[in-house]
Amino acid sequence: MNVFLEQGWSVFLILGMAFMTLEARFVQAAGIKTADMPTSMSAASPVAGKRICLDPGHGAGSSGAVGPTGLIEKDVNLREALLLKEMLEKAGATVFMTRTEDVDPPLLERAKFNKANKTDLFVSLHHNANAQNDSSMNRTETFYHWYDLEGPSEDAARAIHREMEALLKLPNSKVYMCWAYGVLRENSYPAVLVEPSYLSNPEEEKRLRDENYLRSIAGAYFRGIEKFFEGGRPEIKLDEAIKFADDGVIQAQVVCPAGSALVARGDIRIKVDGQPHYDYQFDTEGGALSIYLPIDLALGKHEISIAARNVAGNTSFVHRRFFELQKPIVRAEAKQIPLFGGVLKDKVIVLDAQGGGGEPICVAPGGLRASDVNLKTTLCLFDYLKQCGASVSMTRTSDKEMDNVERVAFGLMQDPDVFLTIGHRMPEPGMGEKPGTFATRFGARWDGGTAIGKAMAYQTRKMLGTGAELGNINSRQPLPTEVHNWSSWEAMHAAQRYTALYVCPMMFDAPGVEERLSQTAGCRKEALALLYGLLANFGLEDDKMSTISGVVNAPSGAPAPNALVQLKDGIVIQTEADGRFEFKFLQAGKYEISVFLAGFKPAKQEVEVGDSGETAIKIELKP
Structure with a gap:
């Protein structure tokens, strides 16, 4: 890639490949397995129905990086993008390309094109080169813009980067937060740049001439993109103009669209004037979010940012709002009863x-x-x-x-x-x-x-x-x-x-x-x-206190993973593949247990325990 010379880096697009039936070939020079194009795709792919923009870096007079024997980055980027496009379309995605031939749209035009098509993800594909001519250097680098820190762009970058690392296994690989790259800075989010490897490395250049190797990189892009879309993404509903009464409580709503995993209390991220803020209440069942501004917050202008991550690990867009506090907050301090x-x-x-x-x-x-x-x-x-x-x-x-x-x-x-x-x-x-x-x-x-x-x-x-x-x-x-x-x-x-x-x-x-x-x-x-x-x-001492243990089952009788099991006025547990949960160190008394899982009705069960011992229960979910 032609290092945009803003920081001596080349931009690259990350793409991943879905789980599918593949015929694998072994490329001895690379020591990795590569994959043919899939002959069929599952209609249930997470990318089905998604709008994805692929941006093959460089083009025309902008060659990008040039390998030791003359392989040109712009050609490699385009070939990988076309392979990826075919995989995504077979999986049901709508794909937009900033270029499909040897042309060089300006960087800001590429971003403008993506925004005009209102896509769900923008991926810019590149390969890097070492400006100091250290031909031994070879690593994977993935970029997202700082404005989407802890947001969907970072999620996408990490999902794609992980698949690249698993495939290429290059040392010193890293995900970077950046500011300078215009194709990210001026874009809508989520947007990422991926550079799977260094074209200036002689062995890597040789591998990049192999069609099967390019196919394997496109496959890693595809798997990462699929992973990014798995589990859906929560949404934050927040008025454009922040409103609150004299008590300084801001109301918002966390919405989990159909097909999206739920959000647990601990997965809300709030900042006031850039500092983490933890004084809030969240209703897992209804999604109501009440944020209690600090009582001693100074008069004047402030900024609040809110994001939520669901149990599948996917983050909402970060919502940022400015507001002005015109008079002191008057509110009785709620006394938290520690667990x-x-x-x-x-x-x-x-x-x-x-x-x-x-x-x-x-x-x-x-x-x-x-x-x-x-x-x-x-x-x-x-x-x-x-x-x-x-x-x-x-x-x-x-x-x-x-x-x-x-x-x-x-x-x-x-x-x-x-x-x-x-x-x-x-x-x-x-x-x-x-x-x-x-x-x-x-x-x-x-x-x-x-x-x-x-x-x-x-x-x-x-x-x-x-x-x-x-x-x-x-x-x-x-x-x-x-x-x-x-x-x-x-x-x-x-x-x-x-x-x-x-x-x-x-x-x-x-x-x-x-x-x-x-x-x-x-x-x-x-x-x-x-x-x-x-x-x-x-x-x-757990042997002198009570325990409630149990399993959450789906209607089929199979254990239900990713269920949120909440003890009323207590902690929230998330089930793994075995569907099991365990609340320990309980005093004698009655406890209400609630279970939430996307696609099923909330379940509630009351359990009474004594001074010690374990009480085992089973909770059956209903559609």
Whole structure:
């Protein structure tokens, strides 16, 4: 690509390929499998009915990058786009092309063309080159505009990038938030730029001359695009002109269109003047959202942004509104009743999502980055802890790169009771860990943190079902290799000031873990396991309290995944593939349980429990 020389990068479009029957051929030079065009497509493809704009970069006099032996980027981009167009159309999408021949529409005209056609996704396809002539460089880079940070464009970028990483497996690959690229900056969203590889790399240039290799890249685009559209997307209904009474409460509505997954309480993202805001109430069943502005908000102009992510992991458009506060807010402060008897009330807890930015920690075979999972689990745990009355903060709330010194400094400033690093990793043979073991690992400095690791190990293991290969999973004591010394900066350099603990809820290479953690339900269950572990650490004893466990079944009798199971005035649990849920640490009394799942009627059931013991129930959904 001709590096738009705005930042020395080339723009590229990301595309993905649907699950389909393919005949695969092996390209020895690349060491990857490539796919023929599918002979048939499922009418149920998530892209069916979608309007998608493909933008093959460059054209005519703008050649883009030129390989060592003369392969021209503009030609590669166009060929990949045409292959992708055919795949998308066979799957039922309507495809618009900014060019279908060797012409070079101006960048802003490409964006204007996309907006005029009111598409659901814009993808600009490119290949990069190294401006410093380092021919060995080869990596995948995916871009989205900063204005759609934590919005659909970022979702699309990550979905496509993951498929590219799974296919090409190029080191140092990364998703970038950018500002300069005009074809994104002046466009409607979602919009992304993808550069699967570097044409300046001699081996890569050779591969890009192979039609089957181009087909495989188009296939990765297609799979990523399908993934982006799976599960639908929530919508936020908010007046253009913000209205609120003297109490400073803003009313909005979260709508889940037909075919879209539901939204849980912890998946609402609100910012006031750029700062995260957590004082709100959300009705899962009706979608009503009440936002309580800070009582001490200064008079004058302010900005609020609202977004919602559904249980399928898809984000609404970020709604931004400016409003003016003309007189002080008058409202009686609502007293939050902390969950679980307030055992975590006012506990200062710092959550540290390991990795971020250019540091993925590790990448699973299917392209899932551990750093992304760490953040998703941490965000879910953050919401649980807020409902428990804890004073909780996070070292990072987005895909941000932080060095270890920054993390330790952040922890020292909070002076927490617990600094909890959440990470996922591959096994360390030097610590006696065998590859492929389905286990939970805790790490702490030898004279600080080991006690909390022991307290949390049982609860986390039992909730996630890990540890069978290590010993008796019902043991109240840690199993062999479950808790060990850990010499990270976070554990070592501040442990004398606070309790620091590293936890890997599930080893990243264990069978089924990547698929499980690709789903929001898997990350939410990890967060629930860690919450139960923290409650045990701070004094609650599950064998002296009650538990409600159960399974949600579809009308067919099969377990229902992705159901939201809510304890009235309590936490929300999301079911995984087994349809199971478990509410622990309950006092004696009656509890109302509600279940919500897109496509089914809400279900409610009242359960009475005693002072201790487990009560098992089954909830059957109705169409």
